[in-house]
Amino acid sequence: MLDIFIIIIILLCLADIFLVVYAVNCVNKKNKLKKTEISLTSLFEKSEEKRIKAEIERDKSATVISSFNDGLIILDERDKIFLINPEAKKNLGLETDRLLKKSFQFLSDFQKAKPIASALNEGLENIYRKQIELEKDCIIELSVTPLNLNKNNIGHLIIIHDVSREKIVERMKTEFVSLAAHQLRTPLSAIKWSIDMLKKGDFGKLTKKQNVVVKSILENNERLISLVNGLLDVARIEENGYLYKTAMTDVREIIALAINSYKDEIKDKKIKIDFKKPDNFPKMMLDTERIRLVIQNFIDNAIKYSPKGGKIIISLKKDEKNIELKVQDFGIGIPKSQQDKIFTKFARGNNAIKINATGSGLGLFSSKNIIEAHGGKIWFDSKENVGTSFYFSLPFRPDVK
Ligand code: ADP
DSSP: OHHHHHHHHHHHHHHHHHHHHHHHHHHHHHHHHHHHHHHHHHHHHHHHHHHHHHHHHHHHHHHHHHTOSSEEEEEOTTSBEEEEOHHHHHHHTOOOSTTTTSBGGGGGGSGGGHHHHHHHHTOSTTOOSEEEEEETTEEEEEEEEEEEETTEEEEEEEEEEEOHHHHHHHHHHHHHHHHHHHHHHHHHHHHHHHHHHHHHTTTSOOOHHHHHHHHHHHHHHHHHHHHHHHHHHHHHHHHHOSSOOOEEEOHHHHHHHHHHHTHHHHHHTTOEEEEEOOSOOOOEEEOHHHHHHHHHHHHHHHHHTSOTTOEEEEEEEEOSSEEEEEEEEOSSOOOGGGGGGTTSTTOOOHHHHHHOTTOOSOHHHHHHHHHHHTTOEEEEEEETTTEEEEEEEEEOOOSOO
């Protein structure tokens, strides 16, 4: 009986212990669960925070892109349209989002965007400030920038900058200059004609003093005529563009014609011109009229700024990619301090003004624009009282485009 009693007590004790262990275990598990719950909640809160932050950043970028004053189109790495901002839609007359995820070539479905599609079609690289007329008086500047992330290309950013207003104002200015210059030409010619008669003594013999004054009026009038002619040239070129009408041309012929147009001045100043004409020189595509103006300007300057009996050497060469023209003289040279401004409008060297009051300082400005519109380069080297060499190089284009 005692045995059974002891066994029952032992069993009861064991049950107690078991219950206590079980209870402790339960509490531990509960604690663990609680901890897990807490860490899960905090993890969730953190990722939610990150999500909200990312959304805010995304919304910020989207606001920046949509409120941009320029039209923006983003292409993904497969050249598919990823985003078009409202300004781009306005510029190109796109009222729909149906272009999204489509190749940029689909831009040509929209009349106004056609010229952009064909410019992009020529290659996304190397498009920088390319001017395109979308329709009358609607001109844009197109630029394409590759988007790189960790050295990997993730697409392209197309920027459409509307320059219509600037272009219209520029055109109005050019038209005004051209009109004013035209109007000035007639009275200036009349003045020149009358003073010439005075000088020749058609209205009676002039005294020595009168002669000096008449000579000075004549010189200043010549200067005005040259300035007006220079302005007219610039206006004419700016109206039609620095590259207007291209044709297959033999550059040697333009040089020969340009030399010929100065035959009187060359004779008067007893200048020796040495044109090192290459025997074989292929024709190439260029704007003959405009390039003739550049070559004439180089030769005109070389004659004007050479001493009597001076020498001018003209050479023309070609390598695989470019042609290069050099016009060298041994005249007054360009003072070092004025060399960096020489291609800007109205720039003239002090020494040049002294010996030739009639220059306009517009010839080299036009020449630079013409050469650069052909994709070429223009430069010079010069030393005062030693001489000057002017050069230009043009990419050789034997093809008709
Ligand atoms: P212009 O000769 O009518 O003044 P350009 O634009 O052709 O205008 O030339 C600008 C200036 O550059 C000249 O006034 C002169 O100071 C300088 N220049 C150009 N070519 C020469 C040259 N061959 N020798 C010396 N100076 C030159």
